[in-house]
Amino acid sequence: MKKKLMITSLIALFAIAPNLSFGQKAKKKLVKSAKTTAPAKPATGSLSKEIVEGKALLTKSDCLACHKLDVKLVGPAYNNVAQKYPATPGNYEQLAAKIIRGGAGVWGEVAMAPHSTLPMADAKKMVKYILSLR
Ligand code: HEC
Known part of the structure; x- marks a missing residue:
């Protein structure tokens, strides 16, 4: 519900x-x-579906313990992540890999915990959602 x-x-x-x-x-x-405006562009439709799925996955995971949409918590605000990285396939790839591997150094000295059991496909959907927040 x-x-x-x-x-x-x-x-x-x-x-x-x-x-x-x-x-x-x-x-x-x-x-x-x-x-x-040209009708039936499948890429647009499937991207928005993945964004919705990404948000649901992110909400179910531990992400929001360290991230908020608009305020820096332990990790950067997702708004700021979206401003830093344009929504490109290369950035989806790179950030999804970072979520799985964890690590520090981009936003400060505090590290993101690794999510080693998170499937790449799920991590990518989460990134698509985050980068849609700009
Ligand atoms: C233990 C706290 C914590 C958790 C849990 C966490 N993060 Fe992070 N996240 C961080 C920190 C700290 C950074 C900044 C890392 C850096 O400076 O390189 C970060 C950075 C990021 C970035 C930007 C990476 C970059 O290189 O710019 C993304 C995207 C991200 N997190 C997504 C997620 C998602 C999605 C989840 C849930 C699966 C998640 N985070 C869970 C703490 C966390």
Whole structure:
């Protein structure tokens, strides 16, 4: 029940987000949506599905013990991670590997715990969700 509510609010967030004005970012989004007016682009549809799955996976895992969306906790705020890394396949790959392996040095001296049993595919979905937060 709770999960359903969260998914619903995520969908609502995605519905509202493009209408919010974030200066340059809003412009970028506009350009993007203008480009995707051609119907049936499967990549866009499956990406948004993976983003929704990534959020659910992330919520079930231990991530939120150290990360918040907009405030630095033990780890960086996910907003800041999204600002640092554009949503590219290379960044999905690199950050998913970092989540699995753990490590420090990018945001400070504190290390992220490794998630060695986390499947790469799941880690990538989580990253897709995080990098969608810009
Ligand atoms: C024990 C606390 C902790 C947990 C649990 C944790 N993180 Fe982190 N995370 C950190 C810290 C600390 C950093 C900064 C590491 C650095 O500076 O290189 C970080 C960095 C990151 C980064 C950015 C990495 C980079 O190189 O810029 C991502 C993405 C991330 N975490 C995602 C996740 C996800 C997804 C999970 C859950 C599967 C998770 N974290 C769980 C503490 C944590």
